[in-house]
Every structure is written in C-alpha cells, then in structure tokens.
Amino acid sequence: MVVRAFVLLALFAEASAKSCTPNKADVILVFCYPKTIITKIPECPYGWEVHQLALGGLCYNGVHEGGYYQFVIPDLSPKNKSYCGTQSEYKPPIYHFYSHIVSNDSTVIVKNQPVNYSFSCTYHSTYLVNQAAFDQSPYAKFSPLFRVATVHVKNGSMGTFESQLSLNFYTNAKFSTKKEAPFILETSEIGSDLFAGVEAKGLSVRFKVVLNSCWATPSADFMYPLQWQLINKGCPTDDTVLVHENGKDHRATFQFNAFRFQNIPKLSKVWLHCETFICDSEKLSCPVNCDKRKRMLRDQTGGVLVVELSLRSRAFSGLCDFSDVLLHLILMLGTWAVL
Numbered sequence: 001m002v003v004r005a006f007v008l009l010a011l012f013a014e015a016s017a018k019s020c021t022p023n024k025a026d027v028i029l030v031f032c033y034p035k036t037i038i039t040k041i042p043e044c045p046y047g048w049e050v051h052q053l054a055l056g057g058l059c060y061n062g063v064h065e066g067g068y069y070q071f072v073i074p075d076l077s078p079k080n081k082s083y084c085g086t087q088s089e090y091k092p093p094i095y096h097f098y099s100h101i102v103s104n105d106s107t108v109i110v111k112n113q114p115v116n117y118s119f120s121c122t123y124h125s126t127y128l129v130n131q132a133a134f135d136q137s138p139y140a141k142f143s144p145l146f147r148v149a150t151v152h153v154k155n156g157s158m159g160t161f162e163s164q165l166s167l168n169f170y171t172n173a174k175f176s177t178k179k180e181a182p183f184i185l186e187t188s189e190i191g192s193d194l195f196a197g198v199e200a201k202g203l204s205v206r207f208k209v210v211l212n213s214c215w216a217t218p219s220a221d222f223m224y225p226l227q228w229q230l231i232n233k234g235c236p237t238d239d240t241v242l243v244h245e246n247g248k249d250h251r252a253t254f255q256f257n258a259f260r261f262q263n264i265p266k267l268s269k270v271w272l273h274c275e276t277f278i279c280d281s282e283k284l285s286c287p288v289n290c291d292k293r294k295r296m297l298r299d300q301t302g303g304v305l306v307v308e309l310s311l312r313s314r315a316f317s318g319l320c321d322f323s324d325v326l327l328h329l330i331l332m333l334g335t336w337a338v339l
Contacts (some may be wrong), residue, residue, distance in 0.1 A: 025157060029068070032097075032204045035075055037086070040068040041117055050102050053115060056085020072100060076204040077282075091147035092321055095123040125278045126212070130222055131167040132182035134273040136260035151213050165209075167274060170195040175246070175253050181225060182269055190258055198276050205324035207278050208286040210234060210247040211254065214274040218267035226264075230256050231274075234288035247286035249280055254302065 029040040039055070043064065050062040055071040061084070064068045076097065086099040103115035138282055169179040174196055199210050214231040217224040229237045231254060234246050240257040261270065279286035 013311065027191070028119060030119045030121065032123070033105075034123075034200070034202045034207075036095065037073040037076070037099070037121050038101075039101065039117075039119055040065075040070045041071075041115070043067050043069055047113075048115060050101055053101055054104055055101055056083070059084035062101075064197065070100075073099070077206040088124075088283075089160050089281075090280060093124060093126045093277075095125055095278075097121045097123075097282065102332045110315075119293050127276050127278070128222060128273065129165050129167045129276060130220070130271055130273040131169075132184050133169065133196070134181065134194070134258065136183040136185055164200070165276060166201070166202050166271065168197055168199060170197065170253075172263050173255060175244070176253075185258055185260075192258050192262060193255050194258050195253070195255045196272065197251050198274050199251040200276075201249055201250075203278070205250075206280055206282045208247050208281050209248070209250055210277040210279045210286055210288060211243070211252045212275040212277050214254070214272065216259075217271050217273065218261040218264050218269070220271050222273040224257075226261065228259070228261075230254070230272075235290035243288070244289070246288040252276075309326055320334045 021286070025056065031038040041053075050064050050069045051060055053062050053069055053071075054060050055073070059071075062071045064070075071084075073084055076083075076086075076088075084099065087098055088095065088097045090096075090209075098118070098120045100118040101115060101119075102166060169181045169183070171177045171179050173193075173195060175195060196214075198209055198211060200207070211231055212236055213229070213233065215222075216228045218226060230241050231237065231243065234243070236243055236254075242255050244253040244255070246252045246254075259270070
C-alpha cells in the first residue's frame with residue numbers, strides 16, 4: 001500500500017508538471033505605486049528557483065510568496081541604485097516605466113524553459129485638486145470636508161497607480177502647522193494673508209510638485225464661469241499673491257490675500273482649485289522661475305535705503321535746487337555704506 005501511494009504521488013506530480021506548460025496566457029501581476037513597483041510571476045510552470053531569476057537582468061531580489069515569485073523596485077529614484085535595470089520615458093502627460101524578469105543559469109545545460117517577462121507601469125503627471133478654502137459669510141455654518149483628494153488612475157491591464165495629493169491651508173508662512181478647511185472668514189479679515197500648499201505623499205524623491213495654475217470660484221465646479229486667477233503658468237498673477245516654493249520639493253506653497261465674491265448670496269464659500277504637475281527632476285528642470293527683477297525686489301527684507309524725493313518750484317523760498325538735493329542724497333548713501 002505504501003509503495004502504491006508513492007507511485008500515485010509520483011504520477012500526480014508528473015501530471016501536474018505537464019499541465020504547467022509555459023504559454024502567453026500566464027498571469028503576471030503588476031502593482032504600480034507612487035514610489036514602488038511590485039511584480040509577481042507564477043512559480044509554476046518554470047521550475048526555476050527564485051534566486052535564478054533577475055529583475056531587469058541585474059537584481060536577484062525575488063522572494064517566494066504564495067505560489068508566486070515576487071520582485072520589488074523599492075524606489076523609483078536611480079540615486080539609491082534600486083532601478084534594477086528599469087527604464088523610464090516621459091511623453092506628456094504620461095510617465096512610463098519598463099522592466100523585465102529573466103532567468104539565468106550558469107550550469108552547462110539548461111532544462112527549464114527560459115523566463116522573460118516584460119512589464120510596465122504608467123503614471124499620469126497632471127492632476128486637479130480643489131478645496132473649499134474659506135467661508136466668506138460670517139454667519140455660515142462650518143461643514144467638514146475631506147482635505148485629501150485621492151486620485152486613482154487605471155494603468156490598463158498592467159496595474160494601477162494611486163497617489164494622494166492634498167491641498168492644505170496653514171497658519172503662517174512657515175507652513176509647519178496645518179489649518180482645517182473650510183474655515184469661517186470674518187468680514188474684518190478680508191485682505192488678510194492666507195497660506196496654502198499642495199503636497200504629494202509617498203513619491204520618490206526625484207519627483208517634485210509644480211503648481212501650473214491656481215484659481216478660485218464661488219462654487220465647487222472648477223469650470224464655474226466666475227473665477228479669480230491666483231497663479232498662472234507657475235507664477236503669481238498680481239502682487240497680492242506670493243509663491244514661496246514651486247517645483248523644488250514634494251510640496252509647493254503660496255500665499256494670497258483673502259477676498260470675497262460680490263453679489264452671490266447663495267454661494268458663500270470660496271473654492272480653491274490648483275492644477276498640479278508631478279515633475280521628474282532627473283529628466284526635467286522642475287523649479288519655476290518667474291520674473292527675476294520682481295523676485296529680487298520681493299526677496300529683499302533688510303539693508304535697503306528708501307528715500308522719497310520731492311521737488312518743488314524755485315518760486316518757493318527756503319528750498320534748495322536739485323543739485324543740492326542730489327548732493328545731499330549722495331552723502332546720505334555714502335554714510336550708510338560706511339556704517
């Protein structure tokens with residue numbers, strides 16, 4: 001009986017092996033995350049050990065898990081050498097990442113069918129995030145809303161990309177403490193500074209957040225006909241808007257003056273909308289540089305001597321002529337330079 005059982009097991013194993021003939025219909029699972037790519041290929045039908053399979057032909061980092069051989073690209077940044085032969089390209093507005101898993105055996109003969117599975121991940125680069133910024137009516141009731149906008153982008157049959165972009169408000173220009181939105185804005189606070197920023201979580205360090213444009217509407221509809229533009233092509237639309245950082249990190253920040261829409265009694269909230277671009281700093285120049293002269297004047301915070309010069313007609317007695325005023329001004333500037 002024991003011998004017969006062993007024979008049956010051997011026949012069953014042989015039949016199972018024959019039923020696992022490699023074919024194009026074999027399933028490969030690809031999970032495309034903002035920072036990580038995970039690929040799973042079936043253990044059957046190859047007969048290879050996991051240590052004989054290489055990701056991108058370079059990294060032997062596979063593990064055996066639940067009938068699959070799993071391979072992980074832990075970070076999409078090439079600086080930490082975790083690419084494992086992964087190639088990337090950018091065709092606006094899509095990022096594509098390509099890699100493959102191959103078999104490698106240093107023995108004289110190979111009896112297992114070679115493994116060569118290719119896979120890819122697709123990432124959209126442009127997103128629209130919006131938020132009820134503040135309530136322009138001092139009598140409106142607070143209504144809680146989710147602060148995080150989760151974006152799901154289908155990646156064909158290869159996997160999915162899921163990113164969390166949040167449009168947040170802060171208490172001051174340090175952007176260290178978040179403020180819950182929407183918040184009630186008193187009438188007396190019209191014109192005061194509001195601080196906002198768009199942040200991406202879980203991205204590889206090579207990707208930076210760039211604000212293409214930001215605008216406000218009295219409705220949640222970003223295409224509402226009544227709009228007030230704050231940022232256009234990454235730069236402020238007027239002197240009441242100040243962009244702090246744009247395209248330098250995983251967060252882009254700016255500030256603007258609080259305002260209200262007039263003659264819209266049924267729409268009391270001000271909605272802020274931002275079109276955001278996720279920029280690959282390894283391939284593109286991400287920081288946004290606006291008008292240099294305006295930026296230099298804006299960044300000056302001290303050591304600047306400002307003189308208001310008023311000239312009057314010679315007909316008025318007791319007033320010096322223009323050359324005297326100019327000489328006095330030069331002396332003042334010289335004294336300031338010495339100090």
